[in-house]
Amino acid sequence: MRGLSGFLISFLLSLGFSQNVQYIVHRNFPSQFVSPRTIVIYLPPEYSTSTNRYPVLYMHDGQNLFDSQKTGLRGAGSPIKWDVDKALERLISEKKASPCIIVGIFNTAKRIEEYSPPTNASGRGLLGDYARFIVEELKPWVDSSYRTDPSAKTTGIMGSSMGGLASFYLQMWYPEVFGFAGVISPSFWWGNEQVLSHIGSFDFKKIGLLYIDAGWRESDEMMIPARHVYQALSPHLGERLWYYEDRNGTHSESSWQNRVFIPLLLFLGKTKPSLLTWQVLIEPPTIGINDTSSVTIEALYTDNIKRTSLPTLSSKAFLISNHQITALTAGSMSLTIQSPYGMLTTNISVQSKSRDAISIRFLSSRPVILEVFRYVSNNLTIPTNFTINLLLTNETTLTQVRGTRFHFRLLDKDQKPIETNGKPIELSVTFTRDRDYVVEF
Numbered sequence: 001m002r003g004l005s006g007f008l009i010s011f012l013l014s015l016g017f018s019q020n021v022q023y024i025v026h027r028n029f030p031s032q033f034v035s036p037r038t039i040v041i042y043l044p045p046e047y048s049t050s051t052n053r054y055p056v057l058y059m060h061d062g063q064n065l066f067d068s069q070k071t072g073l074r075g076a077g078s079p080i081k082w083d084v085d086k087a088l089e090r091l092i093s094e095k096k097a098s099p100c101i102i103v104g105i106f107n108t109a110k111r112i113e114e115y116s117p118p119t120n121a122s123g124r125g126l127l128g129d130y131a132r133f134i135v136e137e138l139k140p141w142v143d144s145s146y147r148t149d150p151s152a153k154t155t156g157i158m159g160s161s162m163g164g165l166a167s168f169y170l171q172m173w174y175p176e177v178f179g180f181a182g183v184i185s186p187s188f189w190w191g192n193e194q195v196l197s198h199i200g201s202f203d204f205k206k207i208g209l210l211y212i213d214a215g216w217r218e219s220d221e222m223m224i225p226a227r228h229v230y231q232a233l234s235p236h237l238g239e240r241l242w243y244y245e246d247r248n249g250t251h252s253e254s255s256w257q258n259r260v261f262i263p264l265l266l267f268l269g270k271t272k273p274s275l276l277t278w279q280v281l282i283e284p285p286t287i288g289i290n291d292t293s294s295v296t297i298e299a300l301y302t303d304n305i306k307r308t309s310l311p312t313l314s315s316k317a318f319l320i321s322n323h324q325i326t327a328l329t330a331g332s333m334s335l336t337i338q339s340p341y342g343m344l345t346t347n348i349s350v351q352s353k354s355r356d357a358i359s360i361r362f363l364s365s366r367p368v369i370l371e372v373f374r375y376v377s378n379n380l381t382i383p384t385n386f387t388i389n390l391l392l393t394n395e396t397t398l399t400q401v402r403g404t405r406f407h408f409r410l411l412d413k414d415q416k417p418i419e420t421n422g423k424p425i426e427l428s429v430t431f432t433r434d435r436d437y438v439v440e441f
Contacts, residue, residue, distance in 0.1 A: 022047075022085070023071045031137050033129040034114060038062065038106040039138070040071050041146070042085050044092070044099035053149040055100045055268060056142060058134060058178075059084070060115065060159030060166055062104025064253055076106070079420040080253040087261045088268070096303055097268040103142055105134070107163075115162035116190055117169055117198075131170050135177055151179070152208065156267045158182030160256050164212075165190055168229075171210060172202045179208035182263035184256050185218060185249070188225035195225075196232055204236040211242045211263045215249020216283065219405060219430045222251060231310060231322075242266055245296060245308040247281070251428075262305050273301035278341045280311075282325075284358075284402075288351040292326045297339040312338040318348075358431040359399040361438045367391040368441075369415060374407035387411070400431040410441070 022043050028036040040062050044054065059065055063077030065084050084102060091097035108114065110126065118125035134157075143150045157178045159167045164186030171181035188195050210233070214226035223245075230243045244262065249255045265273070278299040287293050297309045310323040317333035318325040325335065330352040336345045362370065370388040374381060377400075388396060391413055400406075409426045410418040417424035429439050 023066065025071060025073065029138070031133045033133040033137070034126070035108055035110070037108055038073070038076075040066065040073065040104040040106070041142070042066065042102040042104070043146070044101070045089070046099060047101075047147070051147070052099075053147045055098065055154035055156070056103060056139075056146075056148050056150075057100055057156040057158060057180075057182075057267065058103045058105065058139070059157075060105055060107065060163030061111075062106040065102070065104045075422070078253045080257070082253055082257050082260055084257075084260055084264070087257070088264055091261060091264060091268070096270060097265055098270060100264075100268050101142075101146060101148060103138070105138070112162060115159075115166040117165075117194070127166055127169055130166070131173060134170065135174055139177065152176055153179045156180035156182065158184065158263060160184035160186075160253075161251065162187045162190070165195070168195070168210075168212075171207065172198075175203070175206035175208065180263075180267045181208075181210050182267070183210065183212040184260075184263070185214055185222060185251055186212065186226060186229075187222070188229050189221045193225050193228060195229060199229075199232050199236075202236075207237060207240060209240050209242065209266060210237060211244075211266055213244040213246060213249070213259065213262070215246045215251065215255055217248060217250040217255075217430070219251075219428075220403070227310065227323075243308050244306050245298070247283075247298075265303055265305060269303070271302070273303065273305045275341070276300045276302060278339065280337055280339075280344070280346060282348065284355060286351065286355045287325075287327050287348065288354040289327050289330055291354050291356075292324050294324050295335070295337065296323065297337075297341065299341060309340050314338075317350075356401055357399050358402045358404075359397055360429060360431060361395060361397045362388070362390065363395045363438055363440045364390045365394075365441070367394060367413060368418065369411040369413070370408045371411050371415075372406050372408045376405035376407075377401065377403070387415075398431075402431055404431045405429065 024041045026039040029039045030036050065082050067081055068074045068076060088100060092099055113126040114130040116125040116127055118128045142148060155178055157167045157170045164183040167181045168183045168186060171178045212226060212230060214223050233241050246259055278297055281296045281298050282293050284293055295311060295313055297311050299307045313320045313335060315335045319328060327350040330350050332347045333350055334345060334347055368390050372384055372386050375384045390396060405428060407428045409424050412418055427441060
């Protein structure tokens with residue numbers, strides 16, 4: 001890249017320049033398409049002692065990927081990291097995955113604009129420019145500076161939330177560059193699910209492996225659009241589409257940390273996953289008259305890899321809409337389920353009353369006050385400032401109508417915000433999905 005040496009600051013993080021160097025930080029990486037940013041490159045432990053060429057995984061929100069002490073970039077990003085390097089090294093040590101170079105691309109103040117498609121109605125979408133930066137500037141430089149295998153089959157792109165949305169579009173736009181995309185908790189809701197109107201324009205014959213996931217503990221605005229995109233893509237991609245719904249997944253780095261091994265194995269695994277067993281999941285599992293539940297199939301594969309599919313349903317006792325059932329009468333009702341793994345008939349107990357209320361147990365590791373500053377119910381957002389005192393008991397249980405959402409921050413005994421890396425700790429929970437559960441913090 002012209003003028004790169006004049007702008008690039010890089011340093012090796014190790015004891016001197018030993019053979020154990022794993023992290024290289026490039027500050028103010030220049031671009032003619034987007035503003036300069038930090039790039040952190042993870043090299044597998046064997047890199048300095050081998051002559052091999054390696055697959056490369058490009059990841060958005062680079063400041064949230066690795067332990068800050070390892071990279072020297074302390075205070076950057078979320079206090080909880082993906083620890084994607086630890087996950088990969090564990091898989092390598094277990095001889096389940098091949099080594100890989102990981103390129104973490106830091107976000108900027110324009111994160112939302114750069115991760116959103118340019119066709120978005122807001123007019124702020126800069127994803128086209130950000131994509132050109134990666135494809136035309138960053139990747140050629142990485143391939144010329146490191147021993148990479150530059151082919152599409154060994155090049156992946158991955159991110160979460162808006163970064164998941166960006167990863168999806170980068171693979172669709174550049175299938176000859178990215179043979180794999182990890183689309184984690186994607187913001188497919190963006191632009192009123194405009195992604196659905198774009199699917200018909202993609203050349204699916206060129207698309208490699210696409211992994212999409214979402215968590216049941218995320219809001220419906222994250223979960224439902226993911227299902228819509230999965231359903232729209234399935235006829236085009238078949239087995240090249242891997243979809244998973246994490247029953248305990250929240251919209252957080254800790255959840256992405258827990259399941260990042262799945263896309264790593266799909267991209268770098270030494271063996272193809274084999275089916276072990278499958279089960280029917282009904283959420284919410286307790287259903288009353290006029291209640292609606294979703295029916296999904298969760299399949300377990302080798303190495304604890306999981307996959308979700310949406311079955312075909314038939315029953316005279318329920319009102320059926322796609323993969324959802326609505327109870328009409330109380331009692332034990334029969335439901336026939338056709339899945340990719342086989343067919344079965346099961347009985348579902350329907351209560352005489354609607355099950356509208358969901359209970360969440362809040363469990364704190366220390367005395368805190370929860371300040372609820374935003375309350376969402378019936379799709380209405382209500383600013384508020386009520387507090388929940390956990391100074392004495394460290395726990396409480398709240399019951400709300402299904403779909404209610406709390407946005408809250410943690411306060412100390414003096415009602416001052418508790419901070420991490422200079423930022424108040426803020427969380428959100430939704431009283432929805434499959435069952436009563438516990439939120440720990």
